[in-house]
Structures are given as structure tokens and as C-alpha cells.
Amino acid sequence: MSVEKFDAVVVGAGIAGLYAIHRLREIGFSVKAxxxxxxxxxxxxxxxYPGARCDVESWDYSYTFSEELAQEWEWTERYPTQPExxxxxxxxxxxxxxxxxxxxxTRIDQxxxxxxxxxxxLRTSKDATIAARYLVSAAGALSEKFTPKISGVExxxxxxxxxxxxxxxxxxxxxxxxxxxxxxxxGIQAIPQIAKEAEHLYVFQRTAQHVIPAxxxxxxxxxxxxxxxxxxxxxxxxxxxAVGMSGxxxxxxxxxxxxxxxxxxxxxxxxxxxxxVAVNRAFSDTGTNWDxxxxxxxxxxxxxxxxxNDPGVADKxxxxxxxxxxxxxxxxxxxxxxxxxDNVTLVDASTAPIEAITAGGLRAGGDEIELxxxxxxxxxxxxxxxxxxxxxxxxxxxLLRDKWATRPTAFLGLVASGFPNLFMITGxxxxxIFSNVIFAIEQHVDWIKDCLTYMTEHxxxxxxxxxDVEDDWTQQVDKAAENLIVGSTKSWWTGENIPGKPAGxxxxxxxxxxxxxxxxxxxxxxxxxxxxxxR
Ligand code: NAP
Numbered sequence: 001m002s003v004e005k006f007d008a009v010v011v012g013a014g015i016a017g018l019y020a021i022h023r024l025r026e027i028g029f030s031v032k033a034x035x036x037x038x039x040x041x042x043x044x045x046x047x048x049y050p051g052a053r054c055d056v057e058s059w060d061y062s063y064t065f066s067e068e069l070a071q072e073w074e075w076t077e078r079y080p081t082q083p084e085x086x087x088x089x090x091x092x093x094x095x096x097x098x099x100x101x102x103x104x105x106t107r108i109d110q111x112x113x114x115x116x117x118x119x120x121x122l123r124t125s126k127d128a129t130i131a132a133r134y135l136v137s138a139a140g141a142l143s144e145k146f147t148p149k150i151s152g153v154e155x156x157x158x159x160x161x162x163x164x165x166x167x168x169x170x171x172x173x174x175x176x177x178x179x180x181x182x183x184x185x186x187g188i189q190a191i192p193q194i195a196k197e198a199e200h201l202y203v204f205q206r207t208a209q210h211v212i213p214a215x216x217x218x219x220x221x222x223x224x225x226x227x228x229x230x231x232x233x234x235x236x237x238x239x240x241x242a243v244g245m246s247g248x249x250x251x252x253x254x255x256x257x258x259x260x261x262x263x264x265x266x267x268x269x270x271x272x273x274x275x276x277v278a279v280n281r282a283f284s285d286t287g288t289n290w291d292x293x294x295x296x297x298x299x300x301x302x303x304x305x306x307x308x309n310d311p312g313v314a315d316k317x318x319x320x321x322x323x324x325x326x327x328x329x330x331x332x333x334x335x336x337x338x339x340x341x342d343n344v345t346l347v348d349a350s351t352a353p354i355e356a357i358t359a360g361g362l363r364a365g366g367d368e369i370e371l372x373x374x375x376x377x378x379x380x381x382x383x384x385x386x387x388x389x390x391x392x393x394x395x396x397x398x399l400l401r402d403k404w405a406t407r408p409t410a411f412l413g414l415v416a417s418g419f420p421n422l423f424m425i426t427g428x429x430x431x432x433i434f435s436n437v438i439f440a441i442e443q444h445v446d447w448i449k450d451c452l453t454y455m456t457e458h459x460x461x462x463x464x465x466x467x468d469v470e471d472d473w474t475q476q477v478d479k480a481a482e483n484l485i486v487g488s489t490k491s492w493w494t495g496e497n498i499p500g501k502p503a504g505x506x507x508x509x510x511x512x513x514x515x516x517x518x519x520x521x522x523x524x525x526x527x528x529x530x531x532x533x534x535r
Pocket of ligand 1 (some may be wrong): 053
């Protein structure tokens with residue numbers, strides 16, 4: 001059996017994988033990335049559903065490692081659509097000649113650490129065996145889709161799609177009765193678009209949500225020039241704050257300390273600006289103080305309800321059972337207005353639970369709803385999910401999914417003890433999706449590159465996390481989340497959207513800037529907390 005050998009294998013060719021290939025090449029490594037899709041983009045390759053776009057502004061949702069790249073790329077909208085981001089990532093792949101080191105249409109199914117040879121042995125979905133000194137997971141936080149098991153699914157005579165594996169050629173919804181299950185960020189983006197195409201749309205909503213308007217707009221010539229001219233200044237801003245975005249409100253007022261009129265003014269100002277940051281970070285205390293949070297939640301509900309004509313429908317859409325920001329705040333475009341259309345029906349799946357899929361549609365609350373197309377906007381097994389889905393065996397043949405059976409842990413979210421020479425980009429225990437993820441990815445990849453450079457220079461070829469230090473980091477992760485309202489509700493953030501997955505908020509919430517400082521400190525101290533060896 002022939003075994004191809006590389007210094008590093010990268011899992012995935014999304015934002016993280018592309019950048020990892022680029023950086024690892026720079027240090028002279030032979031690199032190969034395996035990507036299950038037929039093109040680059042990861043999340044932005046798979047999530048082609050109608051209305052898919054990012055809710056981080058285009059000028060921040062861009063790589064910063066190459067100023068030339070930033071100067072030559074033209075974003076056309078404040079919040080970029082999926083096709084535009086996919087084009088951008090294809091441009092990056094071409095501009096930095098990354099494709100020649102990517103094998104498309106190939107998954108890594110199994111990764112076993114071969115202790116005697118100090119390398120990873122990988123088995124691909126094409127049955128090839130690959131050896132790699134280092135394995136870098138760029139598998140993404142939202143790449144393992146979740147589809148609820150609903151009885152009768154096999155009997156459905158119509159078409160079924162999950163939003164995160166939407167056919168590239170699109171789906172013809174004209175003259176069809178369409179059902180959408182799920183009203184998370186994905187459903188709320190897709191529903192207004194699907195409503196425009198379908199004969200009739202039934203939305204199955206289990207949990208009502210707070211939604212902030214995107215206030216999206218095209219970028220004119222002057223705005224594009226300004227974005228380019230301020231590249232360095234914005235980079236400085238991104239480095240300095242908790243979420244890695246520019247224009248971050250530095251010193252917002254306390255909601256509770258403002259009189260009602262001023263409070264309303266600040267809120268309305270944020271609403272006009274739109275997007276998650278302007279409203280959620282308009283006040284200093286709504287993420288930590290339950291009273292302040294309640295007021296903000298009420299203000300948002302009041303605004304949202306103004307858009308819905310039918311009070312009964314508004315009541316179902318806006319009887320919200322959780323504090324604002326306790327689960328991912330949703331950004332919408334014409335979401336609530338969509339329920340004023342004659343061809344849209346809201347089914348409250350909290351009071352009329354989905355019981356079964358039938359040959360002709362779906363049964364909820366005892367009623368049969370006839371459907372031609374059923375769409376699952378039901379989310380993902382996030383962050384640890386894609387890693388647990390791979391058969392990863394570390395020292396002594398221990399499976400990563402066994403190590404993580406009660407909680408996914410990794411020192412700095414980068415290396416899980418017992419799984420040497422495996423680096424995780426935006427892994428559990430790092431800020432990950434609680435920041436501008438492209439910027440978090442760059443920080444991780446740069447750190448990994450520097451670490452591997454250090455190891456090479458010092459004659460090391462084996463890195464593991466000290467288990468005690470990993471435990472200590474997990475405590476720091478928990479401490480940083482203390483007294484925050486974030487995560488106080490069940491959602492994919494806590495893993496509770498996945499049946500049987502242990503509940504927990506496995507993200508470092510102390511801020512990307514503080515996390516970066518911690519990673520730098522570890523590196524400056526000779527990778528303190530990691531066990532470096534020569535084998
Ligand atoms: P999600 O937030 O996990 O939402 C899944 C939806 O499916 C929820 O409404 C959930 O209801 C519902 N659901 C799941 N199982 C169900 C069942 N058996 N019956 C009825 N309803 C069911 O997933 P998502 O919307 O795909 O978003 C995931 C993440 O992707 C987001 O939080 C965000 O980080 C990212 N994303 C970002 C953007 C953007 O940048 N704008 C867009 C899309 C996605 P419950 O709430 O009751 O569980």
C-alpha cells in the first residue's frame with residue numbers, strides 16, 4: 001500500500017483551511033488539504049440557501065494578512081451574500097495559488113496517531129492512506145449539519161432539503177407548497193426569500209426570536225474608497241477589542257443609568273445603524289444585568305411587533321421565552337414583514353408540535369399540512385461536532401469523541417491533551433464564533449505557524465497539551481463566562497440542540513484581544529503549558 005507523506009495535512013478548504021495552506025507553505029512545509037466539497041469555501045460553499053449572507057460587515061469579514069488583497073477586492077454590500085463570499089474565497093485560492101495543494105471531493109474519515117512513527121495516519125473517503133507529521137483541523141464550527149429525526153420521514157413523497165447542503169443549481173419552488181422547519185439565523189434569512197418564490201410557505205417555529213434589522217445597503221464608490229483607505233486603522237481597532245471588529249462601541253452607557261427618554265434615543269440610534277453590534281452593544285449592562293437585559297428585549301420586541309399586521313401572528317412571533325443575546329442574536333431583512341403576505345402561514349410548533357412527516361406533508365398539533373417541499377433550517381452540531389464526527393484516535397488509540405464525551409476541552413482551544421500534533425483552528429475553549437471568526441482564524445493560524453517554526457528551530461517534532469494546564473484553561477473558560485447572560489438558554493451554543501450532547505458553553509468569552517494576549521504570552525514563554533519533545 002502506498003502512503004503519501006506530508007509535513008502537514010489540513011482538514012477542510014474553507015476560510016481557515018485556505019489560510020493554513022498559505023501560512024504552512026511559507027515555513028517550507030509540504031501541505032495537503034482535503035476538502036469534502038468540490039470547491040473552496042467551507043460554510044460558504046455549502047450554505048447556498050436563498051438569502052444566505054453574513055452578518056459581519058464585508059470590510060471586517062475579510063482576511064487581513066495581505067493588504068494587497070484588501071486593496072484589490074471590491075465588496076459590493078455592507079453584509080455580503082453567500083455568492084459574493086464564495087467568489088472572494090475563490091479569488092483568494094487563485095491569487096495565492098492554493099488549489100494545487102487541495103484534494104476536493106475527499107473527506108478525512110479517520111485519523112490515528114501512530115506513536116511509533118510520531119505521525120498521523122489518515123484514511124480518506126477515497127480509501128487512500130496519508131501520513132502527516134501534523135494534522136491541522138480547519139473543519140469549521142458549523143459544518144456538521146443537524147437534521148432532527150422525525151417519524152415518517154421516509155414516507156414523504158415530496159422533496160427534502162437541508163439549508164446547509166442546498167443544491168448548487170438551486171431549487172425550483174414556484175407553484176409549490178413549502179414547509180420550513182427552524183427559525184434560527186438561517187431560517188430567518190431564508191424565509192423572506194422562499195416566501196417570494198413559493199405558492200405557499202408554512203413556517204414551523206418552535207422558539208420565537210429577537211431579530212435586529214440588518215439595514216443592509218450597497219457600497220458606493222466613496223464607501224469602498226474609505227474602506228480601503230482605513231485598512232490599517234481598522235486593523236488596529238480589530239486587534240484592540242473583544243470581538244475583532246472595527247467600529248466597536250468603546251464605552252457605551254449603562255442602560256439602567258439612563259432616563260427612559262435617553263435610553264430610547266440610544267436604542268433607536270442603534271436600530272437605525274442595524275446589525276447585531278449596534279443594538280446588542282449599545283449599552284454596557286445588557287449582557288450582564290438581567291433587568292437591563294429585560295428592558296432591551298422589550299424594546300426589540302416592541303420594534304419587531306410594529307412590522308406585523310396581524311396581532312395574533314405577532315403574538316406568536318414575539319412571545320419570547322429567553323433573554324436577548326442568551327442565544328445567537330439574529331439579523332434579519334424583512335423578516336417580520338413576510339408574515340403579512342397572504343401566502344405565508346406561521347405554525348407555532350411549541351403549542352402544535354411537529355408529530356410526524358407523512359406521505360403528503362407534515363402533521364403538527366393534530367393538523368395535516370400538505371407540502372411539496374420540506375426544508376430543514378435546523379442548524380448544526382457546532383464546533384466540536386465536526387471533530388467528533390471524524391474517527392480521531394490519539395495516544396493509546398483513545399477516541400477524541402470519548403475524551404470529549406462529557407465536555408470538549410483543549411488547551412487554548414488549540415491542542416487537546418492526548419492528541420499530539422493535532423491543532424484545531426477555532427476549537428472548543430477558544431473565542432471561535434464569539435468573535436469575527438475570520439479574524440479569530442487568522443490569529444489561530446498565525447499562532448500555529450509560529451509554534452511550528454519554533455519547534456523546527458529547536459529540534460522538536462512532537463507537541464501535546466499538559467493535561468493539568470488544559471484543566472486550568474477550562475476553568476479559566478468557565479470563569480470568563482461567569483455572570484454573563486450569554487448561554488443561559490438552550491441553543492446550539494450550549495450544544496443542547498443535539499440530542500444527547502452534553503450541555504456547556506465551551507467558548508472563551510473573555511474577549512479575542514485578551515485571548516490573543518494569552519496565546520502570545522504562552523508563546524513568549526517557550527510554549528509554556530505545552531509538552532514539546534523530539535522523537
Ligand atoms: P440554529 O440557530 O440552531 O436554529 C435551528 C432552528 O431549527 C431553531 O429554530 C430550532 O428550534 C429549529 N429546530 C431544530 N430541531 C427542530 C425540531 N425537531 N422541531 C422544530 N424546530 C426545530 O441553526 P441556524 O439557523 O442554521 O444557525 C446556526 C448558526 O449559524 C447561527 O447561530 C450563526 O452562528 C450561523 N449563521 C450565521 C448567519 C449569518 O451570518 N447571518 C446565517 C446563518 C447561520 P429551537 O430554537 O426551538 O431549538
